[in-house]
Amino acid sequence: MKISGSFFTLALTGLLLVWLFAACSPPHPDAVVVGSKNFAEQEILGELLAQHIHVATGLPVERRFYLGGTYIAQQAILAGRIDVYVEYTGTALEAILKQSARGSPEETYQRVKTEYASRYHLVVMPPLGFEDSFAIVVRGEDARRYHLKTISQLASVAPQWRPGFGYEFMERKDGYRGFVQTYDLHFTSSPRIMDLGLLYRALISHQVDLVAGNSTDGMIEAYHLVVLQDDRHYFPPYQAVPIAREQMLHRYPAVRKALEGLAGKISTDEMREMNYEVVAKHRSAREVVEEFRKSRDL
Secondary structure, three states, X not given: OOOOHHHHHHHHHHHHHHHHHHHHOOOOOOOEEEEOOOOHHHHHHHHHHXXXXXXXXXXXXXXXXXXXXXXXXXXXXXXXXXXXXXXXXXXXXXXXXXXXXXXXXHHHHHHHHHHHHHHHOEEEOOOOOOEOOEEEEEEHHHHHHOOOOEOHHHHHOHHHOOEEEOHHHHHOOOOHHHHHHHHOOOOOOOOEEOOHHHHHHHHHOOOOOEEEEEOOXXXXXXXXXXXXXXXXXXXXXXXXXXXXXXXXXXXXXXHHHHHHOOOOOOOHHHHHHHHHHHHOOOOOHHHHHHHXXXXXXX
16 A cells, blocks of 8 residues: 555654653653763763662662753653763753852852752752862873963963863863963864763874863873863862652652761762773773772672
8 A cells, every 4th residue: 555655753752752742751651760971970870870879768769860961860860760870060050050159169159059949849969079070180191291270271272172072061161261260271273172981092092182071081090181270260179979869758658768878978089080980991880880889788
């Protein structure tokens, strides 16, 4: 039987609508859904939340990792597609709330906690114990050759250097524009924009000369890279904090207690080591988190 073009179009449209409704449907009502952004540290932290919640409460847990960047993760939790994920306080304040994140880590945390509760009915749990700040990273041999220890010292070499940055760093208020203005940097070319996973490869292979990575990246030590000191304090505090849906916590009070039990449990060195195990040694996040939990009696 010959199928008309209009019939085929209607059928295809119907199938697409079914798929869209399924994709946008709320999570399973009897499970806690843990999400993450789209890089290794987020997968590790998502896995930590998932394992800890399940062991501490006995509740089933669904994992929805590698959702995308900050804005996509925010929309996912507001839409009820996920119940909890880890955010960073400076990111929340600058990227989501569109406020300046200048102040102490404690002040930044309280502002985010208050605003997220009133605007979004989201609960900002106690910090996990480490900060993951933007980090301006250069090759170790270049840091030694040009005696670079601070970002301010980049001004003398920047006209000959090629920078490489991620998409979010280029767009965010606490990213590229304010960074080059604060430090009066003028590079030899416009930044090369790439996925976060490609930044260090480009730096090591001399495709770029500096990148904006993260202070807890495991590749920093693995490749003997150097993080330059933010001597003008441009970057705000970025404490890692679980963000949870208020409705989910009301339904499962034990989850709140479980998340509170993770407060202060991860140091910067421990986070960097877990990142190294996953990124450099290609171990599974699940295995690395299981070892970490055993070492901390979680």
